[in-house]
Each structure stands twice: as C-alpha cells, then as structure tokens.
Amino acid sequence: xxxxxxxxxxxxxxxxxxxxxxxxxxxxxxxxxxxxxxxxxxxxxxxxxxxxxxxxxxxxxxxxxxxxxxxxxxxxxxxxxxxxxxxxxxxxxxxxxxxxxxxxxxxxxxxxxxxxxxxxxxxxxxxxxxxxxxxxxxxxxxxxxxxxxxxxxxxxxxxxxxxxxxxxxxxxxxxxxxxxxxxxxxxxxxxxxxxxxxxxxxxxxxxxxxxxxxxxxxxxxxxxxxxxxxxxxxxxxxxxxxxxxxxxxxxxxxxxxxxxxxxxxxxxxxxxxxxxxxxxxxxxxxxxxxxxxxxxxxxxxxxxxxxxxxxxxxxxxxxxxxxxxxxxxxxxxxxxxxxxxxxxxxxxxxxxxxxxxxxxxxxxxxxxxxxxxxxxxxxxxxxxxxxxxxxxx
Amino acid sequence: xxxxxxxxxxxxxxxxxxxxxxxxxxxxxxxxxxxxxxxxxxxxxxxxxxxxxxxxxxxxxxxxxxxxxxxxxxxxxxxxxxxxxxxxxxxxxxxxxxxxxxxxxxxxxxxxxxxxxxxxxxxxxxxxxxxxxxxxxxx
Numbered sequence: 001x002x003x004x005x006x007x008x009x010x011x012x013x014x015x016x017x018x019x020x021x022x023x024x025x026x027x028x029x030x031x032x033x034x035x036x037x038x039x040x041x042x043x044x045x046x047x048x049x050x051x052x053x054x055x056x057x058x059x060x061x062x063x064x065x066x067x068x069x070x071x072x073x074x075x076x077x078x079x080x081x082x083x084x085x086x087x088x089x090x091x092x093x094x095x096x097x098x099x100x101x102x103x104x105x106x107x108x109x110x111x112x113x114x115x116x117x118x119x120x121x122x123x124x125x126x127x128x129x130x131x132x133x134x135x136x137x138x139x140x141x142x143x144x145x146x147x148x149x150x151x152x153x154x155x156x157x158x159x160x161x162x163x164x165x166x167x168x169x170x171x172x173x174x175x176x177x178x179x180x181x182x183x184x185x186x187x188x189x190x191x192x193x194x195x196x197x198x199x200x201x202x203x204x205x206x207x208x209x210x211x212x213x214x215x216x217x218x219x220x221x222x223x224x225x226x227x228x229x230x231x232x233x234x235x236x237x238x239x240x241x242x243x244x245x246x247x248x249x250x251x252x253x254x255x256x257x258x259x260x261x262x263x264x265x266x267x268x269x270x271x272x273x274x275x276x277x278x279x280x281x282x283x284x285x286x287x288x289x290x291x292x293x294x295x296x297x298x299x300x301x302x303x304x305x306x307x308x309x310x311x312x313x314x315x316x317x318x319x320x321x322x323x324x325x326x327x328x329x330x331x332x333x334x335x336x337x338x339x340x341x342x343x344x345x346x347x348x349x350x351x352x353x354x355x356x357x358x359x360x361x362x363x364x365x366x367x368x369x370x371x372x373x374x375x376x377x378x379x380x381x382x383x384x385x386x387x388x389x390x391x392x393x
Numbered sequence: 394x395x396x397x398x399x400x401x402x403x404x405x406x407x408x409x410x411x412x413x414x415x416x417x418x419x420x421x422x423x424x425x426x427x428x429x430x431x432x433x434x435x436x437x438x439x440x441x442x443x444x445x446x447x448x449x450x451x452x453x454x455x456x457x458x459x460x461x462x463x464x465x466x467x468x469x470x471x472x473x474x475x476x477x478x479x480x481x482x483x484x485x486x487x488x489x490x491x492x493x494x495x496x497x498x499x500x501x502x503x504x505x506x507x508x509x510x511x512x513x514x515x516x517x518x519x520x521x522x523x524x525x526x527x528x529x530x531x532x
Contacts, residue, residue, distance in 0.1 A: 039458045040413045043492040050491070059488050065417030065513065109420070128427040146417040146513055 021331070021347065028339045033331055048318040053079055053153055053287055056315065060305070061147050063320060066109065069102040070298035071320070072151035074305040077232055077294030079153045082309050083287050088279040089234075091155035093271045096234040097168070098142065098150050099296070100264040100271075104175070105134045106299035107257045107264075111182060114254060117345045118195055119381030123185075130178045137171045140164065155281025165272050172265050179265070183258045196250040200334040200346030203248060210333070211326040214301020215260065216350045219253040221246035226297040238270040250349040287313070298323055300350075324350070341382075397473065401447045402530050404436030405475070405523070408446035412463055412497070413489075414453030417513035418480035422450060430516040437523060448475045448526075451505075454482040454489040455497030467503040475526060478505045479519070481512040 004025050024032035044063055048056050057072040064071065073095060080087060108131040115123025135145045141164045142148035150156055186192060202212065207220040217224055225242045227235040243259045245252035289311040296303045301323030308317040327350040334346050411419050425432040426439060440446050443466045455463060467474065478499040481487040486498045499505055509522035 039456060039462075040411075040453075041456055041458065041494050042413050042454060042489045043494045044489075047489065047492050062415040062417075062488060062512075065415040065420060068415075068417070125428055128424065129429060132424075132427075132429045145515060146420070 023335070023340065023343055025340055028341075030335050030338055030340060030343055033335045033343075035328060035331065045318050045320060049315055052313045053309075053315065056318070057151050057153075058149065060320070061149065064322065065146055066106045067102070067298045067300070067303060067322070068147045069099050069150065070296045070303045071305070071322075073099060073233070074294035074296040074303050075307065075318075076151045076153050077296070078292040078305045078307040079287060079294075079309075079315075081292030081294065082290040082307065083153075083284060085154050085282050085284055087155055087282055089276045090159075090278050091280045091282075092234045093237075093275050094156050094160060094280065095151065096238070097160075097268050097271045098138075098148060099233065100268045101134060101138055101168075103264045103299045104261060105131050105138070107261055108134070110257060110299075111254070114345065114348060117348050118192070119385065120192075123182075127182065130175065130182070133171050133174060137164075137167055140167060152281060153287075154284040155279070157281075159280045160275075165275070168268065169272060172268060176265060179258070179261045183261075186254055186258060193251065196254065196345060196349075197247075198249050198251075199342050200250045200338060200349060201248045202330055202334050204246075206330065206333045207248070210330045212301070212330050212350075213323050213326055214297070214299070215253055215256045216301065216327045216330060218242065218244045219256045220248040224302075226295045226302050230295055232294075232296065234271060235267075237274065238267050240267050240270075250345055253349045287311070300324055301327060398530060401473065401475075402527050404438065405448045405527065406438045406440045406446050407448040407450050408440055408443045408466075408470075409450045410452070410463060410466060412451060412453035412459040412483070412499070413456035413495075414480060414482055418452035418483070421513045421516055421519065422452070422479065425516045425519050430520060432520060432523065435520075435523065435527070443470050446470060447473070448477060449503075450477050450479050451483050451499045451503075452479045453497075454486045454492070454495045455499055455502055457494045457496055460496040460502055463499070463502050475506045475530075476503055477507045477509060477522065477526065479509045479522075480514055481510060484508050484510060487512065 005022050022034040023030050024034075044059060048059055051059060056075060060071040060075045061068045079085075108127050112124040112127030112131070115121070115127060138148060139145045141160060142150050142158060150158065202216065202220045204220045204222055206212075207217045207222055212220070212222075213224065221244055223242050223244050226232070227240075228242050240263045243256050243263060245256050287309045289309055291306065291308045294305040294307075303323055304319075304321040306317070306319040307315050310316045330350060331347055335343050338346060409419065409422055422439075424430060425437075443449065449467065449470060451463065453459070467476065476499070478484050482489060483497070483499045486495060489495050490498075496502065507522055507526045509518055511518050514522070
C-alpha cells in the first residue's frame, strides 16, 4: 500500500502551542512520524535580555499559560543563586503551595482533555468543572485566575491572609472526593483499559535516551523528580512520595497524573499546617556578575532556567528549557506501530502542548481523499464505542 | 437585515486560532464552554474548521510563522466573518511587541471587529465580548 502522510496541526483549539506532526501511515498503521515546531516562537530569551531582573518574571510567566508558576519560580531561583539571596521561610512555603495548586489544575485539565480524545466528553466537562474551584481560590489569593504574578526575586509579592488559608483548606476538602471519583472511574472502566492499556509504550531505556522528564518518565518507571532530587522551595520539609509506574503505556501516564493529585493535596495540607510567620521577601540590592540555574518540577516535568548576569540590571543571557521540548520527541518511538485512531491519545498523553485534533487533515494525493481533524477524533471515539458494544462491559 | 446576519446572531460558530499565545487565552476560551460558564447557551459552538465558522477568535501576538496562516484562514472563511482579537497580545502585542519574531498585532494582518482585553481575559470577559458583538450585529 502506498505511504500516506497525515499532517496534524499546526493549529488546534485545545492546547498550548501550535505543533505540527506528520504521520506516515500505511493503511491504518502509523509507520513514522515527524515533528515540526516553531509556530509559537516569540523570541522570549532575547526579549528577556532587554528587561530588568524585576521585569523578567512578568515575561517568563507568559512562556506557557499553564506553567505560569513554574517558569517564574525557576527564573527567580536562578537569579537568587547568582546573588546568594536567602529567601524567607514563609515565602518558600507559599511558593510551594502555589506551585502545587498549579499542578492540581494542570493535571485536572489534562485529564479532561484525555477524556475528550477518547470520546468521553463527560469526563472533559466534569474534570474542568472540578478545576474551577482551584482557579477561583488562586484568583482569591493571587489576584488572577492564571498568570499569578506571585514570584519575585527574593521572595513573593503577596502574603496570604488568614481567610485564604481556610479557603484553600476548604477547597481541598471538596476536591478530594472528586479526585476519588475520577480516579475510581479510570481504574475500574474496562473500556478505558482496553483502549489505553499497552498502547504507546515508552520503554525506560527509550525514556532515558530521549531524556524524558516528569510524568512521562515516571510512567516508564524512572524515578526522577526535581522536587525530590534537588529540593527547592519547601519540598524538603514536607512528606510525599514520587509516583511511578513501570508499565510505560498511556494508562500508566494517566494513572501517574491522577495519583500525583493526591500527593499535591498532601503537600499543600502540610504547608498550610506548618506555615511559618515573618517576612515574605528579602531585600535585594543588586545582582552581582555571575551565572545561576533554577530547576523546577513543572506539571509536565523539569523546567530549567539559566541566567547570566554581568553586574548590570538586566540579564546578558537567559536560557529556558521547557519540559515538552524533551517529552514531545518521544512520540518517535511511541506512535509508530499503532493505529491512526490511537495516535491522538498517545501524542496527547505526554501532555505536550498538543491536542490539535480539531485541525488535522489527512491528505492522500493519489486518491484525493481528505480526512479532517474531526474525522480523526471521530475515529478515536468510534473505537471506544466499538469496544463498549463488543461486550467489554 | 440579511438572513445570514440574522442567523449568525442566533448561533455564532467560532473557530479559534492561536498565533503564538501563551495558551492562557486559549484555555479560557475552552473554559467558557465548560459547565460553569456555558457559552453554548448563546448558541456559540467551537468548530474544527474555519469553513464552518462565522467568527474567528485570534489569540497571541502573531509570530512570523503564524502570520501567513492567519491571512490564509481569513481568506478561507465564509463571509460574513467576524474577527475577534482576544487578550492583550492579540490587541497590542503585549510584552512581546518588540520581539524579533513578531509581525502582529492582529489588526495589522486582518481587520478586527471586536477586542476582548485581559491577560488572559476572564471567561466573564469573553461572554461579555461575544454578547456585545451580537448586540451590535442586531443594530
């Protein structure tokens, strides 16, 4: 059979960046995949060199909307390393709380999208409904639903009031049974098992060689987590577990993310309990010449920032490496060999900034047939429906 | 009033295009469709192709690679096509305005009918923007 190339993307309404995948298919089977990115290149590193150290957090917050805590946090850690700045204890705890709240809403968001791809639109709607209270409380404590403007070199910008702590506590109480429900539904659903178990397997050695990070690596049984390996903020002062799963398939990635929700809740609770008083920000006079790095475990994996200072008030070099940059190429080994209807969920399972199913197009030059993104989602959803009919229930 | 405009008022189908946004505006658009905000009660539906859409929601400061795509999409859209610039970046370029890879803002590339400000605009702002646009169409 002639080889057909299916372009996926670059535009799609569901997730972060515009990415362009080309699936090489023979019939239903995917035999190769190419990734082309760069639609979202805004020259952030260069713009950063024209801003002062205090202005950069505003910019890096806008690297990615969902990781709008992780990027500024990694950046301020890098600058604090250059200046040898001691951050007050209270600020460290509050940073941890906000970072974990971000993980909560990010993982819920992903769970919803994964549900949508598999034909469970109810999961999408419900997971995003559960996510709303988290955003509400973030708005209450930081002032904005996203882009919290919370991090600052030397500390944080806003202190928590007493009622904020109650509010967060209350939200966590309400969220827990909902996570239970979601996790229970995923673990027990036979159709879901049939659909994602054993699909898109990323072997540990492949995860190593691609340098995969975050939940993608942890779902392949690799126990890496910056929060544990190189603790920042208050992570070394709280008890929690690194969730791993040896299976490496899509199901494992779902499971790791859902179980991480519990760990986040655990971390936030401990931070609220042990929250010390005192200052929220250290006085920073000037940034001496030097280099510093900041590493943060973003919801998608390790986020790395390198900042170089020459003693002036702005960085001379600022390098950013986001987790998706290493996670997305793993599709080179996970997608080939699977069917087109599975490609969607496998690509989405690394939680890249991808979910462009709405703008996929299949172009077969010889036959002149066209398949739109909708058709691909339909294919994926029909497969689930078929499994339900096939008596797996 | 032409029948197309009248129909459009009842159910504006929207297509969403990210021209290099940080994703927040895009997620808030999706958020508008979820149970808490439920933009679908105004007949608003997110569609997968510009050829089905009445309304083009553009987010992001328009990167060099995205600009030709934005133009093509606008040309492909059936008329009348309303263009809405969502978020600070789409309106003015925001913090990325001076970036070397930015061609934007959106109104430099295609004509814009409505602006929804905010970084990112809250879902309430989106709802207000869409409702205002529909009201204006009725006049």
